[in-house]
Amino acid sequence: MTTVSTSSTSERRERAAELLPATPTGLLIGGTWREASDGGTFAVENPATGETLTRVASATGDDARAALDAAAAAQASWGATPARERAEILRRAFALVQERREDLALLMTLEMGKPLAEARGEVTYGGEFLRWFAEQATHDDSRYAHTPEGSLRMLVQRRPVGPCLLITPWNFPLAMATRKVAPAVAAGCTMVLKPARLTPLTSLLFAQLMVEAGLPDGVLNVVPSASASAVSEPLMADPRLRKVSFTGSTPVGQNLLRSAADNVLRTSMELGGNAPLVVFEDADLDVAVDGAMAAKLRNGGEACTAANRFYVHESVADEFVERFAERMRAVVVGDGLDEGTTLGPLVEAKAVDSVAALVDDAVARGAKVVVGGSRVDGPGHFYQPTLLRDVPADARCMTEEIFGPVAPVATFSTEDEAARLANSTEYGLASYVFTADVRRGLAFAERLEFGLLGLNAGVISNAAAPFGGMKQSGSGREGGFEGIAEYQETQYVGMPL
Missing domain, CATH: 3.40.605.10 (Aldehyde Dehydrogenase; Chain A, domain 1)
Structure with missing residues (x-):
């Protein structure tokens, strides 16, 4: 064994x-x-x-x-x-x-x-x-x-x-x-x-x-x-x-x-990917936050399947952000060999530059930093786990793959709006949906243009499952x-x- x-x-x-x-x-x-x-x-x-x-x-x-x-x-x-x-x-x-x-x-x-x-x-x-x-x-x-x-x-x-x-x-x-x-x-x-x-x-x-x-x-x-x-x-x-x-x-x-x-x-x-993570008003928020942490911070966000855009129903957005922020603040940044580290470095210096530029752009367009938002002093290539809210649709982090520990949150009011926002990308690899109604989740999945979908789950890759994307993914x-x-x-x- x-x-x-x-x-x-x-x-x-x-x-x-x-x-x-x-x-x-x-x-x-x-x-x-x-x-x-x-x-x-x-x-x-x-x-x-x-x-x-x-x-x-x-x-x-x-x-x-x-x-x-x-x-x-x-x-x-x-x-x-x-x-x-x-x-x-x-x-x-x-x-x-x-x-x-x-x-x-x-x-x-x-x-x-x-x-x-x-x-x-x-x-x-x-x-x-x-x-x-x-x-x-x-x-x-x-x-x-x-x-x-x-x-x-x-x-x-x-x-x-x-x-x-x-x-x-x-x-x-x-x-x-x-x-x-x-x-x-x-x-x-x-x-x-x-x-x-x-x-x-x-x-x-x-x-x-x-x-x-x-x-x-x-x-x-x-x-x-x-x-x-x-x-x-x-x-x-x-x-x-x-x-x-x-x-x-x-x-x-x-x-x-x-x-x-x-x-x-x-x-x-x-x-490439630009995965949406959609949280409906009936979602179990404990499950949704667990899924968000896994989908965002697995591999430090350096994954093509990482949740890139978070769309949360306006009626639960404040509570979701509060719980998500609490979890993000508990992340321990450091060398992956050290005891207790839960978030390691980005792979190289230019990766940190790229992530920092995306955050700076979002803030300049009106996004609010809830957690993080800064580089971590070296040695090494570190960036703080970062949660942004009220991120406008034209922010670069909503249209470009982040490849780092940054979670931009926006809200929606209707299912049609959620589907439109989720599909508003040339990419179609991974997506995530959280709802207590499985039928609703499956019906919503049929509207999404992505090769992979996690329904109330933040990590779904498996050797026995077909992995691949649609469109330019x-x-x-x-x-x-x-x-x-x-x-x-x-x-x-x-x-x-």
Whole structure:
């Protein structure tokens, strides 16, 4: 049985000093860890202190092509590997992640900043993708039938898409890797994984565990780089690549979609968000505030699913804000390794600048600061948990993704107004609704243009559920039964009777 560590802060720092030198910092290509072809590296920093943790190999275009060479060479044999064998590799990887959960969590806290308790939660969440797709790998929905006219035998079968480029973000460095790698492994695809520049260490340790689990050489290749385009551009132009899966900002996703068009690549895009959280007058406010805290402050607000705009019925707005403010004031800001910390740093200095600019803009337009509203003195990249009320619709924080611990509250008077406000964005990823009337909530959900909806819940992501958005929040789905289909082609064979 896995237990949660009760070690002290000093003991955790001692373990970090041991763990960092033992964590891979090179490129994984064809089963071998190597330096970048030009010897280049980049620094990985601790956002809580600004200190350099280590340096990681920075892949060049030549390295990216070498990684695709390895993936292409391994594709035929890996695609022909029995599904049961692929499933067993994923199952062993799941077990290894559980064994190393404290090390994975510690690395995440060090390089990304989230409190250690949240990092442990991500290990649990990320590991479930390995277990879920281990279970799905052997499920084959191929079918055999006669055509309706009785003229042909019809065989419909699934096959791997082929070599994939997987580009993951910095905010969930384990879960976003497992959410892409696990279904690709289950479907029989080889991969080139490009982890985020800010948080590559967790993904590199995860890749090492996949190798230990028995993944053959060349199936998973990992190419961290200081320049995302140095890796993506040569790979996207190579006809051997057959799919790209990207999680990140909408502008970058749009550029990748344009590049993907040249070779008609299969694409999965999980892009930006601007999630509304709607509180109706009949909502249980204890439940609504719990949900608001979870939807806003999970991962410090640095999540595409984070509640970005809070619309509260005018009759309960004062009470909701009062209760929300009380909870926000109780948040403990600090280094994620420290005892009692519930909100860590933002990932880098420019993230703090961005959040501060959004708050300043809202205040200049008439919003009132209820809690927070300021930077926290360094070292590190901290911003206070912040609650704003009476935020006008034209404030930037109501139209742009905040990606920080700031909750802007506005009011509404009718259900129609709530629906209009919630949908008044080009994004359509996550949304949240709180009401005591489940029928009302479900009916309201049908009016919302979002791929995900939490009904009286602030956290709903699950490996068994399809994750993805509408409109400019992307295309395709990750997780659930739908997740493996994103890595499969459908082939039809017709035969005379």
